[in-house]
Amino acid sequence: MTVDMSQFYEVFFDEAEELLAEAERLLLGIDVADPDIEQLNAIFRAAHSIKGGAATFGFMDMAEITHVLENLLDKIRKQEMALTNEHVDAFLAAKDVIKMQLDGHRHATEVNAEQVGDVSMMLKSLSEGKDAAIPADPLLEQFKPEPEAFKVAEQKPVIELTDADKSKGLKLYDVGLPEVTERDLSNLKDELALLGEIAVYQRQNNAFALMVKTDSSADDIISICSFILDPDALVIHEVGASDAAPAVTASPETSQAAAPVGDDPGYGFFDDDPIIAAIEPVENLAEAKAAQAPTAPVSGDKVKVAEEMGYGLFGKDGQEKQEEGYGFFAPFKPHPDAPKAQMIGDETPVTAAALASAPTAVIAPANAADDRRTQPRREADKAAPQSAESSSIRVGIEKVDQLINLVGELVITQAMIEQRVNALEPVENEALINSVSQLTRNTRDLQESVMSIRMMPMDFVFSRFPRMVRDLAGKLGKKVEFVTIGAATELDKSLIERIVDPLTHLVRNSVDHGIEKPEVRRSVGKAESGTLTLSASHKGGSIVIEVTDDGGGLNRERILAKAAANGLPVNESMTDSEVFNLIFAPGFSTAEVVTDVSGRGVGMDVVKRNITAMGGNVDIRSALGYGTTISISLPLTLAILDGMSVSLGKSVYVVPLNLIVETLQPRAEDLKTVTGEGLMVHVRGEYLPIIALHALFNHPTEITSPTDGVLLILEADGKKSALFVDRLVGQQQVVIKSLETNFKRIPGVSGATIMGDGSVALILDVPAITQMGQTTNYVTGGLAFANQNYSTLDKHINA
């Protein structure tokens, strides 16, 4: 059992963490002056779900604070109090505290009880302080529940349908309203007053409802309401039509036997905490019955009790009970489709009556309601993508990796079969060849689908930053507007995880050093509030992530001076790009003040190292006074590569396809030299250095003149060069295997792969080869790659 419980814990922890992240995202996005009611509702739902889960699993500390949080949120979303920045700050603080508690439960980390208490107090005082300050609206005041009555039951409607009314053909309607503003409510009241006698009362969940006594039909009410409200959001119920139970009035002497009795406990039963309510249904009911229905058979048999309860729960006011019923299965919010399910209330007592014991009866009607509500709920899901939990499953990453590895092996095996089959006589084996080409397609599709499991949108990374930027900007007294572009761009999960730290450094740096203080910005004629942009986009076979600020830009002179002071080899003739790249040197910081945010000079070198380790590049563009862009380019995935296989002597090497600009066989007149060595090729007006792979790798081959072989024009780090190999073999996707698992890093080689025949081919590390080519003189026919060069290069590559 313990094992089972812990499994559920994990699910709760995961969900709670997601909900917290979601709530934080919404809080940061909210416009304080004019909050979107949907966003407030979503935040409320998140808090509510966490509370429910925490209470279920016995994390009472979390349930407690979320309860306080929920109360305040509830008031705000009902527009009982206006949202202020103070509230948002308090909510964010509460989120942090809940996260801390969550981590406390999950990883047994320390929980700062004082902080919890502080936040809880802050929320409570906000919640209460505002309550008193709210101006008393006469209309609202009239129907506001008594504070004591608030917990027990809703304010009772004040109209009854008498027998005399019935004979006159009057009907009594109960109109449940969605969240409305006071003005709308007042308008609605005036409009409906034209139909007959009306009264406004407040339901237990604080929503307003109207009682209308009229001879018009429900449709008339809807059409009148539709001028003011979305008619779909109305819940209209004819009182006394189905169960002949007149609406309950506030005066006890008018309450009658069975049905009304059920009614009242029903309300009391579902107070605003469905979880607690669900735990003790029987007691609640029994008490309520005893207290309010002296005429009912107190010692009644169980079936009778269940029946009454069924009425109580779903009789008169089915809609409302259903909502609460949902509350204890899953977070639920009334939605526009609600009226469709309204009729269920009339049927559920049958189900309830058939059941013997009271607690079962509570669940059964709710289940019945659930079934019937599936359809409208699905529609609601479409509209609200964040509630799409049912369409995804949680799987351990190691399972996915295992799947990917297996598919990788399958691809290799498939390639092997394909190669064997292609060697067969095509006419005789046509059927086999066709089947194999079908297999090839299927394998490729399978591989793509499997790889896409690991792909995650950049949003996972980007969503962490709004909060950080907000806090940082607040701490540093700066105004920063944070913009993200291309958050839907997908990237391999392993890369997503590894990009977080470098990006955090860069964003911090931009806020701290990039964007100036408001007064400085004003003095140079910029808007007071700086803009920090995080963008992600696909560019060829890689993803480009850019951190852009419109701040002061990098100061070339200062960087040079600092570099010289740090003993780095610099000179005035360095290009801007080379100068800017100096900030990636370890221990380099030109910040005048070391803050606790940044400026210690650790970070940028780590950023560079992390990104290089991922197979990516960092580039800086900056203009003094106008801002800085740090651009990171990363491969889409680490596992698979589109490659061009080339031959050299008897060996085959793989060159990443995305780095090949073109391939050509040079004419002798295109080959040029400088001082008799340093061979270059003249391609479309450019002179590109030729790097002979056989010379670089000291590899025996018969083809030593570029005119006999093939030149691959490669582009790496913004520089072009021509790699000289024997032949092109073909283009194929290869699964990258690490050489380091059992061996070590080899200069000029980024990994290995297994070819169709089962042999190993090395994948060339193009940036490293380009650099190696620059440090070696090319002499056709083979200058051995000197060993000391080799070790310096190794350092270079590992740095």
Added chain:
Amino acid sequence: MTTTEISNTQNNNTVSNLKTAAGEYLTFVLGNEQYGIEILKVQEIRGYDAVTQIANMPAFIKGVVNLRGKIVPIVDLRIKFNLGKVEYNEFTVVIILNLNGRIVGIVVDGVSDVRELREEHLREVPSLVTRIDTKYIVGLATIEQEMLILVDIEKLMTSDEMELMDTVVH
């Protein structure tokens, strides 16, 4: 391609005490000498096949092979220690070692036997200047008038001189 799986069964008194070095050993031939390595370090024995050469490596690192999807480096101990005749044919034997999760293949002249060595077989190594540093030699053993050189293969293969591991560059 011949692949012989060697069962990794062990009896109770193996490895528990490396000092006495008693236990089961796989013995192989390099030139005229008999060597022994701890059997538990051996994963399998296979033929020499389809080795992909790697640029700018010392001569004894023959390259890498595909061992059921894993890329495994192959070291020729005959070249490293300048013993025996270096030729590659269908009788060339590669011992695949599993050294704490790291898989490495070594080429030797031939695999002879699996021997159980008890304490009374073992002798101290005298101070010598040899191609294999004596710190990698656990001891000597005499079996049927022949001398067996017991090598701490893990220590040897992970040493800097084998150049199989990344050295930390700062």
